[in-house]
Amino acid sequence: MTELTLVTGNRNYSSWSLRPWILIQHLGLGCREVRIALDTPTFAAEAGRYSPTLRVPVLMDGPLTVWESVAILEYLSELKGGAGWPAERTARAMARSVVAEMHAGFQALRSEYPMNIRARNRRVPMTDELAASIRRIDALFTDCRREHGTSGSWLFGQYSAADAMYLPVAFRFQTYGLEGLGRVARDYVTLAVHDPLVAPWVAAAEREVETIKHEEVGR
Numbered sequence: 001m002t003e004l005t006l007v008t009g010n011r012n013y014s015s016w017s018l019r020p021w022i023l024i025q026h027l028g029l030g031c032r033e034v035r036i037a038l039d040t041p042t043f044a045a046e047a048g049r050y051s052p053t054l055r056v057p058v059l060m061d062g063p064l065t066v067w068e069s070v071a072i073l074e075y076l077s078e079l080k081g082g083a084g085w086p087a088e089r090t091a092r093a094m095a096r097s098v099v100a101e102m103h104a105g106f107q108a109l110r111s112e113y114p115m116n117i118r119a120r121n122r123r124v125p126m127t128d129e130l131a132a133s134i135r136r137i138d139a140l141f142t143d144c145r146r147e148h149g150t151s152g153s154w155l156f157g158q159y160s161a162a163d164a165m166y167l168p169v170a171f172r173f174q175t176y177g178l179e180g181l182g183r184v185a186r187d188y189v190t191l192a193v194h195d196p197l198v199a200p201w202v203a204a205a206e207r208e209v210e211t212i213k214h215e216e217v218g219r
Helices: 015-027 043-047 069-079 089-104 107-112 128-148 161-176 183-193 196-207
Strands: 004-008 031-035 058-061 064-066
Touching: 004 015, 015 069, 015 161, 015 196, 058 069, 064 069, 069 089, 069 161, 089 128, 089 161, 107 128, 128 161, 128 183, 161 183
Parallel strands: 004 031
Antiparallel strands: 004 058, 058 064
16 A cells, blocks of 8 residues: 555644544554645645645545545545444444534534634633534534443444544534533543544644634634
């Protein structure tokens, strides 16, 4: 197999880049990393060297380019014989559903709680839309753990693409607080943000010097 290359944005802010990166770690796949700073005058030109959409992340495997986050998660799983998804069919269907839900929804959570790994104790006004997103996240984490999580500590027991997809959400709760989450969801957030395999990403985020003003939300 050729060496994989993953093109990412800033470690501190790029939630979509974090998702394939952490799954690569959990699947034991090595990769070369190319980092392009977000929100700069040269970003589009640099990203355009790798991505037809001028966005990150992008995965390259030899001549193959995969330029969308969920497609990258699927491709990585295929490289490991499907190991990125639960083995049992009903659990796998639920995992794919919650991944698709994150990909398509939670707009209030994304805009009002942007991922900012370095930040702590930020507070923002609680809108109805944000509260609804938090309630749904709480129910989702709780249902996954209770219905399919008995074989391990992750959403579906063993680590899967669903955990990779919701890791940036866990970091959001670390930044803005755990208000609205029950015990099961709180425990899962703590597990996710303290995953030893994500520690190098967090350390890199803390070393970054760039600040994106519109991502620095809350007081």
